[in-house]
Amino acid sequence: xxxxxxxxxxxxxxxxxxxxxxxxxxxxxxxxxxxxxxxxxxxxxxxxxxxxxxxxxxxxxxxxxxxxxxxxxxxxxxxxxxxxxxxxxxxxxxxxxxxxxxxxxxxxxxxxxxxxxxxxxxxxxxxxxxxxxxxxxxxxxxxxxxxxxxxxxxxxxxxxxxxxxxxxxxxxxxxxxxxxxxxxxxxxxxxxxxxxxxxxxxxxxxxxxxxxxxxxxxxxxxxxxxxxxxxxxxxxxxxxxxxxxxxxxxxxxxxxxxxxxxxxxxxxxxxxxxxxxxxxxxxxxxxxx
Amino acid sequence: xxxxxxxxxxxxxxxxxxxxxxxxxxxxxxxxxxxxxxxxxxxxxxxxxxxxxxxxxxxxxxxxxxxxxxxxxxxxxxxxxxxxxxxxxxxxxxxxxxxxxxxxxxxxxxxxxxxxxxxxxxxxxxxxxxxxxxxxxxxxxxxxxxxxxxxxxxxxxxxxxxxxxxxxxxxxxxxxxxxxxxxxxxxxxxxxxxxxxxxxxxxxxxxxxxxxxxxxxxxxxxxxxxxxxxxxxxxxxxxxxxxxxxxxxxxxxxxxxxxxxxxxxxxxxxxxxx
Numbered sequence: 144x145x146x147x148x149x150x151x152x153x154x155x156x157x158x159x160x161x162x163x164x165x166x167x168x169x170x171x172x173x174x175x176x177x178x179x180x181x182x183x184x185x186x187x188x189x190x191x192x193x194x195x196x197x198x199x200x201x202x203x204x205x206x207x208x209x210x211x212x213x214x215x216x217x218x219x220x221x222x223x224x225x226x227x228x229x230x231x232x233x234x235x236x237x238x239x240x241x242x243x244x245x246x247x248x249x250x251x252x253x254x255x256x257x258x259x260x261x262x263x264x265x266x267x268x269x270x271x272x273x274x275x276x277x278x279x280x281x282x283x284x285x286x287x288x289x290x291x292x293x294x295x296x297x298x299x300x301x302x303x304x305x306x307x308x309x310x311x312x313x314x315x316x317x318x319x320x321x322x323x324x325x326x327x328x329x330x331x332x333x334x335x336x337x338x339x340x341x342x343x344x345x346x347x348x349x350x351x352x353x354x355x356x357x358x359x360x361x362x363x364x365x366x367x368x369x370x371x372x373x374x375x376x377x378x379x380x381x382x383x384x385x386x387x388x389x390x391x392x393x394x395x396x397x398x399x400x401x402x403x404x405x406x407x408x409x410x411x412x413x414x415x416x417x418x419x420x421x422x423x424x425x426x427x428x429x430x431x432x
Numbered sequence: 433x434x435x436x437x438x439x440x441x442x443x444x445x446x447x448x449x450x451x452x453x454x455x456x457x458x459x460x461x462x463x464x465x466x467x468x469x470x471x472x473x474x475x476x477x478x479x480x481x482x483x484x485x486x487x488x489x490x491x492x493x494x495x496x497x498x499x500x501x502x503x504x505x506x507x508x509x510x511x512x513x514x515x516x517x518x519x520x521x522x523x524x525x526x527x528x529x530x531x532x533x534x535x536x537x538x539x540x541x542x543x544x545x546x547x548x549x550x551x552x553x554x555x556x557x558x559x560x561x562x563x564x565x566x567x568x569x570x571x572x573x574x575x576x577x578x579x580x581x582x583x584x585x586x587x588x589x590x591x592x593x594x595x596x597x598x599x600x601x602x603x604x605x606x607x608x609x610x611x612x613x614x615x616x617x618x619x620x621x622x623x624x625x626x627x628x629x630x631x632x633x634x635x636x637x638x639x640x641x642x643x644x645x646x647x648x649x650x651x652x653x654x655x656x657x658x659x660x661x662x663x664x665x666x667x668x669x670x671x672x673x674x675x676x677x678x679x680x681x682x683x684x685x686x687x688x689x690x691x692x693x694x695x696x697x698x699x700x701x702x703x704x705x706x
Contacts, residue, residue: 149530152526152530152611153526153530155522155611155612156522156523156525156526156611156615157522157523157526157527157538159519160519160520160522160523160578160582160586161523161538163519163575163578163579163582164542164545164579164582164583166579167557167575167576167578167579167580168545168548168553168579168580168583169541169545170560171553171556171557171560172548172552172553174556174560175552175553175555175556175557178555178556186559231451234444234447234448234451235448237441237444238441239441239444239445239448241445241448241449242448244452245448245449245451245452246697247690247693248452248455248456249451249452249455250689250696250697251455251456251459251686251689252455252458253636254636254640254685254686254689255640255681255682255685256639256640256641256642256657257640257642258642258657258660258661259640259657259660259678259681259682260458262660262661262663262674262678263458263459263461263462263678264458266461266462266465266477266671266674266675267458267461270473270474270477270671271461271477271478274474274475274477275477275478305455305458309455310700313697313700313701314700314701316697316701317701337440362547362549365549366549366550366551368551368642368643369642369643372642373661386551387549387551387643390551390554390555391551391554391643394554394555395558395647400555400559403555404555404556407551407552407553407554407555408552410549410551410552411548411549411552414547414549415547418547
């Protein structure tokens with residue numbers, strides 16, 4: 144009797160959301176995993192093929208270009224976004240009277256989606272800077288940054304930092320304001336310099352904020368798609384393709400569903416592993432209060 | 433000592449203001465160039481317009497089918513967020529209050545699923561759901577958003593519900609309220625702060641999302657980010673229109689943010705602490 148009531152309650156509260164979650168997320172995930180071991184062509188499968196799709200993925204030189212490009216992008220954006228965001232958080236939590244207005248400005252780029260941002264910056268890199276460079280003879284910008292693989296990389300980084308530092312800033316602000324005032328007062332009385340206070344007191348006490356911000360930027364770095372499409376669309380010659388775009392092109396443009404999906408599974412494994420390592424390391428620095 | 437501190441404050445202010453200007457500069461460019469004539473954009477992309485024209489806005493407005501795109505974005509965002517709030521708060525309430533192995537495992541699966549990037553299931557996803565999408569693509573998109581948003585939203589609610597004492601549920605049940613009534617009349621109203629967080633985080637994501645709508649929606653149902661993308665191919669020719677289109681796409685969300693700024697900031701910091 145009791146178990147019938149329990150089941151009823153489960154169905155009432157959890158049934159529908161769990162069903163949708165399973166249909167939308169779990170089923171395609173398991174399915175996708177299975178497909179990579181078959182000759183799936185997007186519609187049907189006829190036989191199991193073992194690891195052929197994975198072997199094909201790794202035999203594709205463009206995939207290696209993408210993996211290198213993505214790894215570099217994740218590392219550089221992770222560092223720069225967090226350094227900038229932490230700096231912004233320090234400015235905004237200082238005793239400046241203008242701190243709230245500054246915070247508003249820092250956060251605004253975050254409200255806007257990657258595609259819109261990408262189109263704005265494409266105008267800046269392709270038109271605005273090139274026009275000015277030719278007018279005033281600036282060597283660096285005479286040719287659009289987006290036409291050159293290395294410069295396009297930095298263009299992607301600049302836009303990513305500009306976009307996501309505002310969000311991470313909020314995460315760091317939350318960490319900074321959570322530090323109790325008496326700890327800070329005590330360090331002041333002991334004569335610690337502001338820099339010393341920052342590194343020996345504030346940063347260790349807000350390590351949790353770093354764990355979260357690093358995790359979010361790591362994940363966002365691997366998943367970056369919108370900015371990539373809107374800025375370079377992978378060009379020139381598919382040399383600036385981040386992994387998301389690469390998978391998209393493989394499957395929906397070239398019709399290679401099998402390899403596309405195995406690359407997607409590889410991506411998942413890389414993200415999961417990287418996130419696991421990062422969280423484990425970060426957690427070690429967290430101080431129990 | 434005092435002068436040194438004042439100097440430090442000046443430097444902080446200087447750095448802050450410089451970064452703020454740099455952060456805002458791209459928007460400035462969009463707005464000035466959106467009202468310029470074509471030759472003026474090419475000659476002086478960074479300066480104020482010589483002559484103001486609204487033609488760009490007029491053309492962008494029709495080309496993007498602005499009101500249709502805006503309506504689509506609103507419908508999809510509002511419905512998805514509302515349903516996500518209803519479903520995930522109920523699920524979280526159940527999981528937080530039912531202390532057994534099943535609910536513990538369900539919760540763990542939900543948390544683990546947050547690490548799965550959409551790209552990892554995009555391909556089988558599109559193959560599987562093609563019929564649903566062709567049946568009703570807006571409905572399908574909302575359905576997908578509920579699926580993808582459940583984990584994080586439930587996680588946020590779960591953390592908050594754990595801080596509400598169970599005595600409140602018990603009191604309600606002694607007074608004869610059913611589970612559903614107790615939840616919607618008593619518990620749900622207590623969760624307002626976390627509901628605001630869930631609403632803001634999901635609304636920002638869904639409003640700006642590009643990849644999923646690109647795969648699912650058709651021309652009639654396209655959202656603002658998709659309609660902005662129209663200018664992508666053509667815009668080497670028509671900068672003015674593209675800039676006006678961008679301005680039109682950016683304005684609604686910026687207004688929304690300026691009005692609800694406090695909620696935005698506290699919403700995101702609440703979401704980050706969990």
